[in-house]
Amino acid sequence: MKPVTVPFFISHQGCPHTCVFCDQRTISGAAGRLPTANEIVSKISLWSATAGERPLEVAFFGGTFTALSHEIQAGLLEPLQSLLKCGEISAVRLSTRPDYIDDRRVEWLKKLGVTTIELGIQSMDDAVLDASGRGHSAADSDAAIRCIKGHGVAVGTQLMPGLPGDSLFKSLSSLERVSVAGADFIRIYPTVVIQGTELARRFSAGEYYPMGLEQGVNLCKLLLHRAMQSNLPVVRMGLQADDGLNSETVLAGCWHPSFGQIVSSALYGDLIDRYVSDDELVTISCHPTRLSDVIGYKRSNLARMLERRVRAQVVSDNTLKKEEIIIQKGIRSSRYNLMTDLNYSIQEVN
Ligand code: SF4
Structure with missing residues (x-):
């Protein structure tokens, strides 16, 4: 059963850096004041009342948790100890x-019930990290993933394609490196230019041009496809609309409230395009949870087929895997798998 996440934002708290893309006050909606022990316990009990049978997990997002003082970290985690013991919460995650x-930090966090650590990695290319003011290297990220895994704690990674100096090849290579290092899951946030950031200044000065939506979708569908082939779950693509982002705060870049669905629709659209010829009459079956992806965001895949005079009916079939479709043409039907029957060349999406 999917857990209910009780979120606590610790925006910019503990972070001594100013990455070029970051304005944590915008991303989390407000400059952060840390929650008190009472506030933590009350919020959990409030959410617990509506969670039903689903387990609860607590998540500390934003900021750099492990750069907070030891006392502050302990103050945030200690109120959770009795709730972990009695089973009211089942997991704790944080980002940093x-x-x-390092070993000492991870060992201590594990003892206090932390089950998942998410790392803001953004890129595994040192030149990109440098141009983005990150203040750490790809080797630091590699070591951190391996360290967390070594302690038996799950590790999530966030990548941000499209930063200054980035390229399709570098983004792909970043994904492959975090996968090889042992990441358990990944979030992909294409770069967005947010008001008030250094990136916004560079954009206004004509020193930086972000990817637009179409370019971002093309790049992210390739990343998603590679992640699927590497068995690396992608748990989120694109920043959420409720992250304080709107048409006033987002100046430019690849951002859309339904970005994830647009990208996964594009994958299914490409698979269908490969195996359905112009003017055909077809029935396409897919797993029930993939109906909206096969039909496409705002019926985009049906529209793509109509442009080629293809008449298609899409039906659900719960015997199929999520990444499979069956295309039926008359009495002939063939099964296709996104991971094995769809291939992209870098030139094709660049
Ligand atoms: S992205 Fe993270 S590390 Fe960079 S300035 Fe923002 S909070 Fe700090």
Whole structure:
């Protein structure tokens, strides 16, 4: 059963850096005041009342948790101890930077019930990290992933394609490196230019041009496809609309409230395009949870087929895997798998 996440934002708390893309006050909606022990316990009990049978997990997002003082970290985690013991919460996750991870920190966090650590990695290319003011190297990220894994704690990674100096090849290579290092899951946030950031200044000065939506979708569908082939779950693509982002705060870049669905629709659209010829009459079956992806965001895949005079009916079939479709043409039907029957060349999406 999917857990209910009780979120606590610790925006910019503990972070001594100013990455070019970051304005934590915008991302989390407000400059952070840390929650008190009472506030933590009350919020959990409030959420617990509506969670039903689903387990609860607590998440500390934003900021750099492990750069907070030891006392502050302990103050945030201690109120959770009795709730972990009695089973009211089942997991604790937090986010931090790769250069604030070491054996001592991870061992201590694990003892206090932390089950998942998410790392803001953004890129595994040192030139990109440098141009983005990250203040850590790809080797730091590699070591942090391996360290967390070595302690038996799950590790999530966040990548941000499209930063200054980035390229399709570098983004792909970043994904492959975090996968090889042992990441358990990944979030992909294409770069967005947010008001008030250094990136916004560079954008206004004509020193930086972000990817637009179409370019971002093309790049992210390739990343998603590679992640699927590497068995690396992608748990989120694109920043959420409720992250304080709107048409006033987002100046430019690849951002759309339904970005994730647009990208996964594009994958299914490409698979269908490969195996359905112009003017055909087809029935396409897919797993029930993939109906909206096969039909496409705002019926985009049906529209793509109509442009080629393809008449298609899409139906659900719960015997199929999520990444499979069956295309039926008359009495002939063939099964296709996104991971094995769809291939991209870098030139094709660049
Ligand atoms: S390390 Fe994280 S919180 Fe700190 S400036 Fe960079 S993105 Fe923002």
